[in-house]
Amino acid sequence: DIQMTQSPSSLSASVGDRVTMSCRASQSIDIHLNWYQQKPGKVPKLLIHGASTLQSGVPSRFSGSRSGTDFTLTISGLQPEDFATYFCQQGYSSPQTFGPGTKVEVK
Amino acid sequence: QVQLVQSGAELKRPGSSVRVSCRVSGGSFTTSSFSWVRQAPGQGLEWMGRIIPILNVANYTEKFQARIKISGDRSTNTAYMELRSLRFDDTAVYYCARDWGISWAFDNWGQGTPVTVSS
Numbered sequence: 565d566i567q568m569t570q571s572p573s574s575l576s577a578s579v580g581d582r583v584t585m586s587c588r589a590s591q592s593i594d595i596h597l598n599w600y601q602q603k604p605g606k607v608p609k610l611l612i613h614g615a616s617t618l619q620s621g622v623p624s625r626f627s628g629s630r631s632g633t634d635f636t637l638t639i640s641g642l643q644p645e646d647f648a649t650y651f652c653q654q655g656y657s658s659p660q661t662f663g664p665g666t667k668v669e670v671k
Numbered sequence: 672q673v674q675l676v677q678s679g680a681e682l683k684r685p686g687s688s689v690r691v692s693c694r695v696s697g698g699s700f701t702t703s704s705f706s707w708v709r710q711a712p713g714q715g716l717e718w719m720g721r722i723i724p725i726l727n728v729a730n731y732t733e734k735f736q737a738r739i740k741i742s743g744d745r746s747t748n749t750a751y752m753e754l755r756s757l758r759f760d761d762t763a764v765y766y767c768a769r770d771w772g773i774s775w776a777f778d779n780w781g782q783g784t785p786v787t788v789s790s
Contacts, residue, residue, distance in 0.1 A: 598776040600716075607766065607783060608716065613776040651716055655775030659732035660706070662716040 566590050566654050570663035576671040583639040585666040587652035590633075596656040597635045599628055602665075603648045611650075612637065642668070673697040675705075675767050675781035682787050683757050691784045693750040693767030700748040701725045704770040706777060707741060707752045709763040721770060722750050757788045 567590035577583050587597065595615040600608040610619045612628040615635055625640045639646055647670055652663040678692040693705065706721040720731035724743035731739050738755040750767055765784045768777035 596774040598774055600777075607780045608777070609780075610771075610776055610778050613772050613778075614774045619776075619778065653716070653718075653776070655772075658730065660718040660775055662718070664715045 565659055566593060566657060566661055568652055568654055568661050568663035570650075570652060570666050572666060573664065574667040574669060576669050577642050578671045579642055579644055581642045581671075583642050583646075583668060585637050585650060585668075587635040587637070587663050588633055589635075589654055589656075592633055593654045593656035595630060596654055597628075597630065598653045598655055599626075599637050600651045600653065601646075601648045602651065608651065613655075639668075673699050673769060673779045675769065675779055677765075677767060677781040677784045680785040680787070682789065685757055685759060685788055685790055687757050688753060688755040689757060689786050690751055690753045691765050691767075691786070693752075693781050695748045695750065695769075699769065700743075701745060705743070705750045706768050706770055707750075708766045708768055708777065710766070710783075711760070711763040714763075719752070724750070754786075757786075759788050762786065762788045 569588045571586050597615045599612040602608040615630040616628045627638045629636045649665045649667045651665045674696045676694045681689050704723040707719040720741050722729045722741045722743045729741040740753045742751045767781040769779040771778035
């Protein structure tokens, strides 16, 4: 199975900050990396698919990029509603696997 | 707009089975595949398997292979996940989600079904 790691496990930020978080795959997954946002007690929400394509309806302050097996999610101008946990997920091969998440907390 | 509506919370004894349903409305049941993902309390997300309704084919992650069955009913646009021989560590919220795109993302999710395994 492909292992997904995320860093940091948590970060503290303020409204308006530029926030970046990372996800690394244990082997090549091409562009097949997806990002989700989950708030406590809520259903995960798809933000980005294919490493960098914004899902319909997702604000443009979210962006994704790839460098080899390393992927980055950036939030440009953190908003109050963005405090949440973010998960990456590889869709390159079965079983699809998720990273352990990065929690964005209020500084 | 696709909607996935799951069955309600379950309380089960160790060793028993649970069956969770996921009714799909708004089209796409036979043109999509549907996965089951679970999340233990305070933990991350874990993919369990999927059903391709038009083919009536399911595949599972090895971890659950021996005790899971995922099925679909095209007459009611409903997917089912049955997990047998429940253990305490099966306590989790179980989600159905629609598979989407070439990167196998999950673009629509059910509301989640809490399953508690307790003696």
